Amino acid sequence: MNTQTIGEIIENEVRKQSWSITEFAEQINCKRNNVYDIFSRNNIDIQLLARISKVLNHNYFKDLAENPDLVCEHEEETEKEVEKRKAVSQFLDVMPVVLRELNMDPTITFSNMNNGDDIPLPDLSLPDYLVCFTIGERWVEKVNKKQPLPPLIKVQTINMENGEIIDIVNNTYFGSAMIDIKLDYKTQDQWFEIMKYVKENCLQYAKLPHRFFHV
DSSP: OOOOOHHHHHHHHHHHTTOOHHHHHHHTTSOHHHHHHHHTOSSOOHHHHHHHHHHHTOOHHHHHHHOGGGSOOOTTOOHHHHHHHHHHHHHHHHHHHHHHHTTOOOOOEEOOTTSOOSSOOOSEEETTTTEEEEETSOHHHHHHHHSOOOTTEEEEEEEOTTSOEEEEEEETTTTEEEEEEEEOOOOHHHHHHHHHHHHHHTGGGOOOOGGGOBO
């Protein structure tokens, strides 16, 4: 039985890769003191874990999916959160493969969740194509949990034949747009079908400035 927590495993990898605490904190977009808190945790926010996985070049979602003992059971750990972690793990594994098959840049970036705006950002994106992904829900749903969608935001919803939904989100004030897709568990073939459709039918609408995202 594994006696380590997910925080301890992350700490070991940070030390192994010779990151300074200050540099690591900057890369995952948090304060230096918070890094020590991360090392002591037995459970980590999904968006934060996504950034850590990218910086350390390791899929920690896969570790959690394969070894639940890394996270201590407690009342706040819901089945929905477990499903989200598994979905992100699978996404990080298969999306680069899918993009390469479509001759697209496989780079995945993570949103800066502390940009100070009232409107939340999607969780992940493909910056070269301005295609975004929101974990467990659509971006529109995420925003509406906090406040009504501002009038300057116009959403065109595309319903694919397989039941998947693609949103083209237009910001009429900036004259910009992004493509948003709900990130839940999909097979590699399903992701391929979605991204093939996006490449052939939607990319010409995406015009979101890169400044909204943080690698």
